[in-house]
Amino acid sequence: MSKKTTLIALCTLMCLAGYAQIKPLPFDSQVRTGKLKNGFTYYIRHNIEPKNRVTLYLVNKVGSVLENDDQRGLAHFMEHMTFNGSKHFPKNTLMNYLQNAGVRFGADINAYTGYDETVYQLPIPTDQPGSVEKGLQIIRDWAQDATLDPKEIDKERGVVLEEKRLGKGAAERLQRQYYPMIMNHSRYADRSPIGTDEVLTNFKPETIKSFYHDWYRPDLQALVVVGDVDINAIETSIKARFADLKNPPNEKKRTAYSIPLTGKSQFIALTDKEYTATVAEVMIKHPAIPLRTAADYRSVIIRNLFNGMMGERFAELMQQADAPFIQGNAAVKNFMSNVSTYSTTVVAKPGELEKGFKALWRETERIKKFGFNQTELNRAKANYLAQITSAVKEKSKTSSDAYVQEYVDHFLKGTASPGIDYEYQLVKTYLPAISLTDIDLLSKTYIGDNNRDIILLAPDKEKENLPDEKTFIGWMKSVNIEQLQPYTDHTSSLPLLTQEPIAGKIISEEKNTALGLTTLKLSNGVTVILKPTDFKNDEILFRGNAPGGTSLYSDQDSPSAANAAGIIGASGAGNYNAAALDKFLAGKQLDAKPYIGERYQGIEGGASPTDLATALQLTYAYLTEPRKDTSVFQAIIGRTKARLANRSNDPNSAFADTVTSVLGNHNIRRTGPSIEKLKRISLNRSFDIYRDRFADASQMTFIFTGSFNADTIKPLIEKYLGSLPNMGRKEKAKDLGIHIPDGRITKTVYKGTEPKATVTLVYSGLFDDSPANRIKFDAIQECLNIRLIERLREDESGVYSPSVSINTTKFPESRFSLIIRFGCAPQNADKLVASAMDEVNKLKTEGPLNTNINKWKAEYSRQKELQLKENGWWLDYLSNQLQNQDALDQFKTDGKLSGELSQQALKTFAKKYLPDNNFIRLQLLPENLRP
Incomplete structure (x- = not known):
């Protein structure tokens, strides 16, 4: 072969390799995907982990960024309303159906709203006749058949406002001030998904209906189905059910909003009375990092290697005797919309912001000037390869939930999803050849002066000590001119153990x-x-x-x-x-x-x-x-x-300490x-x-x-283990006599400026420990939780997420505690406490409703099926049974014990263990309500 022929062949190979790097990665062949004529997209994957379950996701390219000024918060409000009535599931019948099928609200069925998307999650059993078709009907109703009853809208206002109230505090107040800056005053800056009180309180039903009809449409929607299902049957059902979804006439253009990269640098310093730390963040913005081609995948590997090595450097710094800060980190990551960042953050010790930040920035400059060592890169590669190798080994046992997010990202962002085998081949191809030069190029690309935001956050008392922009940038410049030395990577070839153990038998x-x-x-x-x-x-x-x-x-x-x-x-x-x-x-x-x-x-x-x-x-x-x-x-x-x-400074910390102290009898x-x-x-x-x-x-x-x-x-x-020391001790734990005090106790903590209350109610006492009684408490917990959601949230619109928890111990003595928690408006606390106590009293006088007992039985049975296939559950179960000196085969009779429970049995049990004489009410109220 001539030199010319060889050169042509070499060029051809290089061109082909280059083309392979820039062409889109193939989509996972294990996934059936398609698009209906109306634009509705679907993804279907058969997966048997867990068996007899399927996870359905409805994905909408619809978020708060699409709201008009009079709709701020309604993308999220719409998410709530889909659960409050639809064509085939009026009012609360949806939740009744799902709970009777063993699906838990919040833990299983859930949803979230972001700036650019709204995503619904619905896991359902597949071994019940008609359950999959019912699940598809639920998704179909969410997609375009929510009823939006004005009465239900008005009831839900309070719930959404309470959800918003839960997020209020120092961090949220500060975020509202610096978000406009870091989002460069784009549309994202004033479209927080939670919305505004004014809109949430006053919007007309027609306004949310307009949002729903404009944006919940098939060309912006996808259905993801992963689980123990027949792919062909599911595809047929999707085509039958979703083909009649209609795009609205004169449909609005779905604008792709972005955060402009202006090139300028920005600075903001903020304080708050309730903030607990002094924090400095330097955020350098860049165009978002896509993941569509093999070249993109290689870039993502480089980024992950960089982040891993940076994390190792900062972890080592924090182990120094005089660690320069409380916490420090740096990473390249996707931020929002079209933006990625190199972001480095320090949580400084009080009065030591300059010292802490300079230590942080010194590492950034050291990376820019000297890069990493080969030994660091070798470790990062080894860790990366080990992780993906483990994922390949687990591919036949991967849970359905783990797959879903890949397809959600594929629909929303075009993120590649080639499948774990293909990814493994990419890693084996690219990882060995990635060099320190590649890492250095990333560092030099991402760490610069343009599009740089500096955010300082601190408690009010640090206000006078915070630097202005000129001073802070002066700190950065002083580090830049320091005579820095390259990082020394201290490694050792010693064995882990100082001496080999002598094996036992x-x-x-x-x-x-x-x-x-x-x-x-x-x-x-x-x-x-x-x-x-x-x-x-x-x-x-x-x-x-x-x-x-x-x-x-x-x-x-x-x-x-x-x-x-x-x-x-x-x-x-x-x-x-x-x-x-x-x-x-x-x-x-x-x-x-x-x-x-x-x-x-x-x-x-x-x-x-x-x-x-x-x-x-x-x-x-x-x-x-x-x-x-x-x-x-x-x-x-x-x-x-x-x-x-x-x-x-933090009201929640002060309240948590009070709760712990009171329940621990001080x-x-x-x-x-x-x-x-x-x-x-x-x-x-x-x-x-x-x-x-x-x-x-x-x-x-x-x-x-x-x-x-x-x-x-x-x-x-x-x-x-056979070589561990044996001294023949016969030890047992000492009874410290610490338990929740008896009697009726009320304690209020007045702290914080936000108009929010946090309530904790505790029933406690001695307990006749037995497997049957523990199961009864489990039933009481869930039945009460169902009723508190129905009453405090749905009927009274006074809370967002009430919770009930049960704790039982057998040693040193058998005791229990039932704890109710919720947040609310301060003016509603007394009323909601009274309602919660009324529901507890109904357990004692009437027993739980049979409908709720049946819901609990379904949930209990379904969860037990899943738990019996989890290594973590077995580890906890065997450990607890041994510590409690209970039979290791107890789980085999749990189903029988739960199935036998009746309204009368639970009523008798509640009457015995939930008397009013052992009751503690603890609450956090804003300081302006102090008597």
């Missing part, structure tokens, strides 16, 4: 074939329970614990004990300090963290099967070779002290964080307590669940 083995459990007894007294599953391909979870915890130490020692695991665990283990340990673990999919609770101490984590040996080695290191790092200790204490300096172990408590934390004492808690493993029980073979895992268990 399995001395007994017991199999429970009915539960799929193998129980091992090790020579050092450790018990290991194995639960191999096929729920995930690349996941093993584990937890080990033993009785004792912080309860064994005095009140004086309690701060050191409570923080021991956090401090020592953050210091590294074996031959590696924290920073070096992160580097050592690069490219591995694993985690292990020690903990010391009030009644138990232990360690929990997880790993890919290929990395389980390292995870257990790390477990051994944390338990037997902990490190005491003065620098880490000082950094943690310094950051915590700085966070506490202005914490009392015991020192239950009061909120304070400088005084911080002073009582001793590194030496924390280390001694940590060593003491893990000095004897003979009472530890480890549980493993996930993708492993019981025989293959045994040598690892013998080596790393």
Whole structure:
């Protein structure tokens, strides 16, 4: 072959490679997609995780940016109204139907409204006759058949206003001031999805109907269907149901709004009485980063590698003894609409904004001048490859919810979705060749002076200390001319452990074939329970614990004990300090963290099967070779002290501390964080307590669940768990006598300027613990939650999201608490509390409504089906059953116990456990209402 022919061939190959990089990536072949004649788009994917479930999403290219001035907030209001009546589901019949099918409001069925989109989520069972068709009918009604009854609109005004009220506070007040600047006074600046009080209170029904008819139309809509369904049947149904959707005559143009990039730099400094931190952010805006071609995908990989390395640099800075700030970070990311940013943010220590910001900016300049080291890039690549390799291994077990967002983004933004196998090939093609030069080019492209916004936020008392624009830019310039040195990447080739463990032996083995459990007894007294599953391909979870915890130490020692695991665990283990340990673990999919609770101490984590040996080695290191790092200790204490300096400014923090203190009967172990408590934390004492808690493993029980073979895992268990120390202790946790006080208590905290109230109501007392009674409380919780939503939200329009929670304990004594929480307007608090208490009284005098009991039974059954296929559920369940000394096969009778529950049984139960004599009312009111 001649040189000329070779050159032509080479050019041809280069051109083909270039074309491959710029042509659109193929769409995932596992997805059926199409568009009807009216413009309605659909995506369908068959997926059996979870089995007998399908997730439906209605995606609308309709958001607050499309609102007229008299419609501000109505895109979001419209989202609410689709649940309040439609052609085939008038008024509240939709929620009744879904709840009876086992679908939970909020947790399962939900929706959100953004600036550019409104998205509805509907997961439904597929094993009930007609349920899928019913689900499609719901979506069809949402798309164009909402009834928008004026009475329902008026009822919903209060709900939406209460949702808006929940977001009020210092952060929201400051955001309203700096958002116009960072959005360059574009349309986005004055189209917050939550809207304005004036519009929400006064708009006419015709105004929202106009918005609905103008914008809820098939050429702006898509249906995403992912789940255990027949693709052909679903496609046929979609074509039949959605083909008659109509685009309006003389349809309005769907303007693609954008944030103009003017090239100018901007500055704003703001303070607020209730703000708790001093924050500086430098945001440098650029055109948005698309993801449509292979070249785009390569750019996204480079960006993610850059962000990972930046994160590692800042994490290391924060581990210094005199860490220069509370928190610092920097990343390249998509912001909004047509804009991406390089954004770097520092949360400064009080009075140290200059020091903190300069430390932050110094790293930005160091990156610009010197770039990263090859060892840093190698670790970032290893981590990236490990993550996508794990995703490939899990592709047959990927949940439907994980797929949905890809197709939502494809419809809304044109974001490529080629499928995990194709992405894996792209990563294998591009990742090895990405160089430091590529990373440097990104840094130089994104870190500049144009389109730069500087935002300073602080408490009012820092107002006089905040720099003006000239001073702040002077700080940046002073860093720019510093004689910076390149970053030194300290790495080590030492093994993790300072010495190899001497393996123990399995001395007994017991199999429970009915539960799929193998129980091992090790020579050092450790018990290991194995639960191999096929729920995930690349996941093993584990937890080990033993009785004792912080309860064994005095009140004086309690701060050191409570923080021991956090401090020592953050210091590294074996031959590696924290920073070096992160580097050592690069490219591995694993985690292990020690903990010391009030009644138990232990360690929990997880790993890919290929990395389980390292995870257990790390477990051994944390338990037997902990490190005491003065620098880490000082950094943690310094950051915590700085966070506490202005914490009392925040009304929610003040109220949370009051709730904790009152419910803990003002015991020192239950009061909120304070400088005084911080002073009582001793590194030496924390280390001694940590060593003491893990000095004897003979009472530890480890549980493993996930993708492993019981025989293959045994040598690892013998080596790393069988070698843990055995002192033969027989410890048990101490009863500290701390519980919610008896009697009727009322406490009001007056703090904050916003006209908002936060209410917490507590019923508590002793409890006859049994599986049957715990299930009864579960039923009481959900039935009461349903009624509070119906009454406080739907009927009285007084709240947005009331919640009911139940907590039961068996040890040190059997107790329960039922807690009701909601936010509301201060003037409505008494009325809503009375309504909530009335619903509790109805439980005692009438029992829950049978319709609500049936809804709970359906939800309980459906959730149990899903839980039994989750490694995390089994880990928690087995751990709790062992700690409560309950039968491990209890779950098998839960269905029978729940099915037998009746209105009379729950009425008797409520009457026994919810008397008025043990009732606490706690509330947060604005300070101007103080008597």
